[in-house]
Amino acid sequence: MQTSRIRLGLACLFIAWLTGCASPANRQALVVSDAPAATRHPYSVSVSTSGGGETGSMDYTNISDEDLAGAIEESITHSGLFSTVIQGDGADYRLNVSLINMSKPMFGMDFKIDMEMAWSLIDARTGDVVMREAINSTHTATMGQAFAAVTRIRMAVEGAAQENIRQGLEKIAALKL
């Protein structure tokens, strides 16, 4: 009987290791803080995001729109890409970022997340679209980084989003505004 309970406990642990409760992506883990912009645009920018969502306990790790917007704003501030980040109306440029696609592997030792975001930048004065880019990024979280599957998934999602933000800011830095 005792052996049965041990086996049952091990089975539960195995299942918990494979699945577990999902946790949302951490905003700070998305921030790109180590990449000063090659170009510093002397304008202000506002950031809006969409396509993200909340993470339910039985759901897959997701990125909330608020956290994505906050991470992009913070990354812009760190990089110096624009002179100021404005919340709300009144900015010289409006940056819109939408989370379009994210792969959702369920099982595995290593979790690889593929992510696509749509980046568009609009000149607020003229309404002209100065950039439209579909940016794809990938990140893999390995067993060596975290034992629990849910943690590896979250780390992979955060890594893919951070890489996407990095690429997005590089694209904007390459623009002549």
Place this chain on the structure above:
Amino acid sequence: MKLHDTLKYLLAVLMITATLSGCAINKATSTVDPSADLSGLKSFHVEKYEKDKRDTNVVIEDKLREMGFQVADSKTGVDAVITYKDKWIWDITFYMLELNVSVREPGSGFPLASGTSMHSSLTRKSQEGMVDEVLTNIFFKNRKEGATNAN
């Protein structure tokens, strides 16, 4: 206790897990890029998802025609290209767990709009129902306004 007893336990735990994770998850979101205007799009090409074995592309094409749009066999000359990813899962029968549809600019592939629906087992929808929900959300419902950080 033999190996098959352990397997029985594992199966039991898996069933409990499947039951718990089968709790109703309903999501239906859509977003249109602020730089895009979908009202001018009249003709589409649906690009078949390479992993699609259930002809969801045909269901999307039929729905687009029902909505009054033109559907072309090639990308040439169309206003936008539709791409999608469908995810199916088994629970007594196979059903579509999630459908993600994107409306893209033909040349650049830029996603002008996208929509996702997810319904788990207890609130499952038919393939046609999922396609209808996503396309209706993209083309006819008020787009979800992007979040602007309020901090």
